Amino acid sequence: MKPGDKVINVSQLVDDTRFTRLQFLVVALCALVGLLDGADTQSIGVAAPFIAGSLALKISSFGPVFAASQLGAAIGALTFGPLADRVGRKLVLVLAVVVFAVFTLATISVSSLPALIAVRFFAGLGLGGATPCFLTLTSDYSPRKQRGTIATIIWSAYPLGAALGSFMNAYILSHLGWRAIFYIGGGLPLAVAAVLLVFLPESVQYLAARGTHPDRVRVILRRMGHDIADTGVQFIVEGKKLTGVPIRHLFSERRGVATVLLWMVFLLAFATTNVMVMWTPTLLHRNGLEPAATAIVLAFFNLGAFIGMASAGRLVDRFGAPRMLFPAFIGAALSIAALGSAGTLPLAIVIGTLLGLTIGVGGAGAIAVASLLYPPAIRSTGIGWGMGNARFGQFLSPLIIGALLSAGFATGQILIAAALFPGFAAVFVALLWLEGLRRGKTPATPPETPPATRPHGSH
Secondary structure, eight states: OOTTOEEEEHHHHHHHSOOOHHHHHHHHHHHHHHHHHHHHHHHHHHHHHHHHHHHTOOGGGGHHHHHHHHHHHHHHHHHHHHHHHHHOHHHHHHHHHHHHHHHHHHGGGOOSHHHHHHHHHHHHHHHHHHHHHHHHHHHHTSOHHHHHHHHHHHHHHHHHHHHHHHHHHHHHHHHTOTHHHHHHHHHHHHHHHHHHHHHOOOOHHHHHHHTSOHHHHHHHHHHTTOOOOSSSEEEEOSSOOOOSOGGGGGGTTTTHHHHHHHHHHHHHHHHHHHHHHHTHHHHHHHTTOOHHHHHHHHHHHHHHHHHHHHHHHHHHHHHOHHHHHHHHHHHHHHHHHHHTTOOSHHHHHHHHHHHHHHHHHHHHHHHHHHHHHSOGGGHHHHHHHHHHHHHHHHHHHHHHHHHHHHTTOOHHHHHHHHTHHHHHHHHHHHHHHHHHHHHTSOTTOOOOOOOOOOOTTOO
8 A cells, every 4th residue: 555545435326325326236146146046956856866767877866966966066065155355255255156067957967876976966066055055145245234134135046046946947848848957047148158258247355455446346336336536545444454264264253252153153043954854854744745735835835934034134134133033933933843733734834934934034044144254255165164064954954854754753743843943043143142242242234334425536
């Protein structure tokens, strides 16, 4: 920095800026990636019986295929998030989309079970890696008062994509055959990757934090309505300049305890979601509901989850994380436990919808907290490791429920055991709140930043 340079805090500038056309573009493109993520994730389940037939495999052998995808997604979130903090959100997002597109297309050509497991692992790697990138990009372009709201609206594109993908796949199977699912599921992301490369701007906060691209920062800020002088300006972001491995900074500045507690909330919230998606239809069928009826219950669960996820950020922004997440997880625990005694379709629909609504608020609320807890320099890492733990929860919970089922536990007993996931999540939310009180601020409060210097001509 040269003597006399004007300091402009880009984080504060974004916080004070009314939402512009550029920011809407970022949100729309990132939501599109979320839609593709949701659509691709459920495609393998729809196509599994057809793939099994073409490879002369039993459908019971597909457990490792589903697990490989979840494991790949967990590793992708853990690795691509820190990578995005080092080399850029946009570049890593495009890379992740290309990876899951290529390996989705490769699903068509596999000729053995090990090859299918490998292909789905790498497809999951790309899917999981895209998540922290698009969530962080939208967070970096969102005013702090709206950041949690926008982050969870973006994440709600995931169940919406799963629902739209289900309808699309039903049509494709009827008219084009199962291979078309993967031709379209791989071709569309490749087209979207090209669109991202051309139209998606890099995170302005990432560029400002790096300090090496002031001209690119000026161009982006001008598109947001701020007239910046060509010389005599230094750009900064909230928080200190961080060096070294991004992961270690999740534990610096007294964030360590909050980070670990938030990881547990992620793991338990998304473990609950996967129990509902993967095992509840089977468990409800054991209770006497017809398969078609269990599909209806699952559809209403997804509807409730979409509404819960879309509204979670707004609720967290307005009322605070503890006031919203704690009762949401308690409600989810009561709902999943009650589902075991739902012997009629109308009752199961009501309980399933409530479960989707409450766990949607809880899971997406955790994303909102992560987007607020971590400063821009490590935001991708923070969200990525949170989502990595979420994916591990999705990987582990079906195995646990499957073991209980194999051990001969009744449906009601299994669902009561599953209620421990959101129940313990509520406990960790309470501990997170207490940790915030100990630190003298809520865990969703980012570090203090110097006031922004408003450039001439800003709005």
